[in-house]
Amino acid sequence: MAGENPASTTEYIQHHLTNLVYGNHPENGWGFAHGAQEAAEMGFMAIHVDSMAWSIGLGILFCWIFRSAAKRATTGVPSGMLNFVELIVEFIDGAVKDSFHGSNKMVAPLALTIFVWIFLMNFMDLLPVDLIPELLMMAGVNYQKIVPSTDPNITLGMALGVFILMLYYSIKIKGTGFIAELTMHPFNHWGFIPINLFMETVGLLAKPFSLGLRLFGNMYAGEMIFILIATMFAAGAGAGIIGGGLHAQIFGEHTSALFWLVIFILVCGVCGLNLKGKISTGKTVLLCMVFMALGGGLTALGGGLMQWGWAVFHILVITLQAFIFMVLTVVYLSMAHEDH
Amino acid sequence: MNINLTLFGQMVTFAFFVWFCMKFVWPVIIEAMEERQKKIADGLDAADRALRDLELAQNKATDQMKEAKQEAAGIIDQANKRANQIIDEAKQQASVEGDRLKAAAQADIEQEINRAKEELRATVAGLALAGAEKVLEASIDDKANRALVDKLAAQL
Numbered sequence: 001m002a003g004e005n006p007a008s009t010t011e012y013i014q015h016h017l018t019n020l021v022y023g024n025h026p027e028n029g030w031g032f033a034h035g036a037q038e039a040a041e042m043g044f045m046a047i048h049v050d051s052m053a054w055s056i057g058l059g060i061l062f063c064w065i066f067r068s069a070a071k072r073a074t075t076g077v078p079s080g081m082l083n084f085v086e087l088i089v090e091f092i093d094g095a096v097k098d099s100f101h102g103s104n105k106m107v108a109p110l111a112l113t114i115f116v117w118i119f120l121m122n123f124m125d126l127l128p129v130d131l132i133p134e135l136l137m138m139a140g141v142n143y144q145k146i147v148p149s150t151d152p153n154i155t156l157g158m159a160l161g162v163f164i165l166m167l168y169y170s171i172k173i174k175g176t177g178f179i180a181e182l183t184m185h186p187f188n189h190w191g192f193i194p195i196n197l198f199m200e201t202v203g204l205l206a207k208p209f210s211l212g213l214r215l216f217g218n219m220y221a222g223e224m225i226f227i228l229i230a231t232m233f234a235a236g237a238g239a240g241i242i243g244g245g246l247h248a249q250i251f252g253e254h255t256s257a258l259f260w261l262v263i264f265i266l267v268c269g270v271c272g273l274n275l276k277g278k279i280s281t282g283k284t285v286l287l288c289m290v291f292m293a294l295g296g297g298l299t300a301l302g303g304g305l306m307q308w309g310w311a312v313f314h315i316l317v318i319t320l321q322a323f324i325f326m327v328l329t330v331v332y333l334s335m336a337h338e339d340h
Numbered sequence: 341m342n343i344n345l346t347l348f349g350q351m352v353t354f355a356f357f358v359w360f361c362m363k364f365v366w367p368v369i370i371e372a373m374e375e376r377q378k379k380i381a382d383g384l385d386a387a388d389r390a391l392r393d394l395e396l397a398q399n400k401a402t403d404q405m406k407e408a409k410q411e412a413a414g415i416i417d418q419a420n421k422r423a424n425q426i427i428d429e430a431k432q433q434a435s436v437e438g439d440r441l442k443a444a445a446q447a448d449i450e451q452e453i454n455r456a457k458e459e460l461r462a463t464v465a466g467l468a469l470a471g472a473e474k475v476l477e478a479s480i481d482d483k484a485n486r487a488l489v490d491k492l493a494a495q496l
Contacts, residue, residue, distance in 0.1 A: 023344065040342055048346040055350060059357045066365040073372035075379055089369050106358075109366035113358045153343060157350025161358075 009231050016129060016227045019048040019151060020143040034142070048151055055148035058120040062113070088116065092326070100330050102337030104169070107330060114158070115326040121149040122219055122318030126311050129226045130260075149219040149321075152212065159212030162329045166207070169336040177339060207332055211325060218321050222314050229306045266291050461493045468492065 014036065021033040023046020032049075033039035039046065069085035078086055092112045100107050124147040133144040148154045170178045182200045183193045267288050274284040292304045468489050469482075 021342075021344075042344070043342070044344050046342070046344040046346075047349055048344070051346055052349050052353070056353055059353060063357060063360050063365070066361070066369070070365050070368035070372075073369050075372055075375040078376075086369060086373055089366070090373065093370065106362060108370075109362040110358050112366060113354075113361040117357060151346065153346035154350045156343070157347045158354050160347070161351045161354045 012231060013224075013227055015143070016133065016223075017145070018143045019145050020050040020141060021046050022049045023047060032142075048145075048153060050144050050146065051148045051151040051154050054124060054146055055117075055121060055154055058124070058148070059117055062116045062120055066112075066116070088112070095323075095327060096330055099327060100334040100337075102173075102334065104333070104337065106165075107333055110165075110333075111326045111330050114329055115322050118149060118158075118215065118325050119318060119322040121147065121154070122322055124148070125150075125219060125223055125226065125314060125318060128307075129223070129230045147219060147223055149215055150223045152216045155216040155219075156209075156212035158325075159208040162211060162332065163208035166332050166336045169333060173337055174339050207328075211328055211332075215321050215325050218317060222310075222317055225310055226307065226314075229303050229310060263291050263294070457496075461496060464496060465489050465493045 018036045019039065021039040021042060022031070023033065023039070023042035024030050025033065025038060025042050028038075033042060033046070065081070066085055069082045072082050074082075089112065092115055093108060096108045096111050127146065132146050136144045145151065170181075174181065182204070183196050185196055185200060187196055270279070270284050270287045270291070273279050274281060279287075465486070469485065472485065472489070
């Protein structure tokens, strides 16, 4: 958490946007980067450990969920998790059948992987921005970006994977027709070959880049808004009217993460009691607000409400972005399969 | 924001997960779903067929019931007719028998009367003769008188 002055707020935001980088520094050799500048100096020979770890972890989670569902797949009455998994599978199957007309056993599983995996990666955006980085900071890990899809390496990596598939199937299915498509289109005359080639190549390259950058841009902007709202919590620590001033007295200007953990547990407890039917929904909302106000003052309360509001809206964004990435992949592959 | 090895790391990971999904997830689930779809379709078909069968059976049952009712009505009619016939026959027989019995009884009575008359005649003739014998106290030619008395008795 940052203090109130603008410099530390900027620091806070920058800190949140820095990956945990492991790479070859020209001076220090292989090791973790200390700060964004060192990471930049590492150049290409570096890897974003946090992005990779979260993306692989979420990929394994996807595989595990769907594999365990597949193991339990019966032709009888499905139940529980299997129902949910089948819902997704059927949805993907429908979407693929709508836009892909060739016969390729790879496209549907590819679409499923893309949709669920990207959704899970995007979903990390809904976790409180400070929760995991702060906890890991306590464990000694200085930088942590938990949303892999806010890392252009991740999104462009997937887009490049799709691009390679596009090229592979274009060449496999169209053969020389693919070259003809690049050179004799849109102006069907040998004199226009250079112009055609230029236009078609740009068009071809634009596909994976737009695919990867669209997802990256949306998620990056979304996370940025979460971070900006989160700075209000910190501001609340100093400027809070009710509780903010109080715990500023106790903890000093820097709000302790442990303090927020207590508030978090209290809020979870109240919500849990509500779910069990012990207290009314109105009281739950009121109590949660009181806890938030106690935690960080009125500004933090406002910040919390805004976080919540943006998170609700963001659910739509993350699903939509995962869906768009999937549909465009299917469409591009479908275009690669169409022989004129 | 740097492009680095993560790019290739993600590509490899991507390829691996797609392969995993292709091999172990998608075919299994889709197969199960398609099979279930078929099963459900078959089940619905069977239900339809069963419904049609039921309708047919119901129609058949209704027809049979109607037939049975008709048959029963026919049988009852026949039975009634037969019963009437039997009653008529019985009545006829009874009246014939009655007539016969009446005739026999009449004959018996006639016979009885005749016999009683014979007896009476004999007794009266005897009594008259005895009375006359006593009255006359004379020996009268029994033969000549008997003829006379018999003539008298025949007038009774």
